[in-house]
Amino acid sequence: MMTVRLDKNKHDRHYFDCGVKPLNNYLRVMASQQSQKDNTRTFVLEDSSQPERVIGYYTLTMTPIDLGALPDKLQKKHQNASSGGLIARLAVDKRYAKQGYGEWLLIDALNRLLQASETVAFPVVIVDAKDGALGFYEKFGFTPFIDSTNKLFLTIADIRASISD
Template sequence: MSEYVCEVLTKKHNRKDFDCGVEVLNDYLVRFASQDVKRKAAAVFVFTASEESSRVVGYYTLCATSVELSGLPEEAVKRLPRYPQVPGILIGRLARDVGHPGLGRLLLADALSRCARSAKEIAAAVVVVDAKDKSAADFYSRFGFISLPKMRSRLFLPMETVQKLYSS
């Protein structure tokens, strides 16, 4: 990841030139991301190319969420507390610039690593993503995310799995 730097979104970052090919994700970064940071609605992390430290080439957002226990597959429920809802971390948006193929994997790895570190101090039983389309769902599935039976576009990964991947 040495050719990229991950940072919290600030005013120094050029968001206007970002293009992931999905207008709603481009628009979010330009128009709403900094507001979400200010209002504590989401933490926004941006990747910049190390030689161009202000140009955003990828980003993801994280925020707290909860998942209905009854909505999870039975095999996942066995290892979770028996509360109506279990706490989680939502990767709300994840996008890479079209000029940086392969960066999506690094964005996801960084987000999951951050989730694993956070879960050591703030309880979270799952990491959740909302796939925008089938292509996005397939991307997350390749990394072990499991579709929720009642909401196919929402996928999750048990925090136990994430922490095993990133234990050090």
């Protein structure tokens, strides 16, 4: 399996249905526009038998960090940091649900962000867990911010350590 950048001329975005309207609409309407404006990058996992079909996708960008919402130890360690990597969206089509694709997409997104952090340093990856996804992210080691239970982070150091294991 391999993710590729979303190609509006190749990928049938209207077929995609994860069951969450805002996530479906983002892929259908906004993802290509935001990529062209260099605001985000959306990567899709294609169905190998029908490459125009999107099994799932994720969108990456950068976001400001509220250092005060991190644990004290991280606040001190990263006191000069101003931004982190953001997994802005992650969704799997309902027809492919419960087959491990969400986990695969998350790991792929973390690998891409780890690679990016080697070029442009940032200390954390952030997600906003929507629609009951909190447990999914916590299973992979994400920790809630002090001021928001649905906004979670994972340090680049932890990602690096888990990948080298």
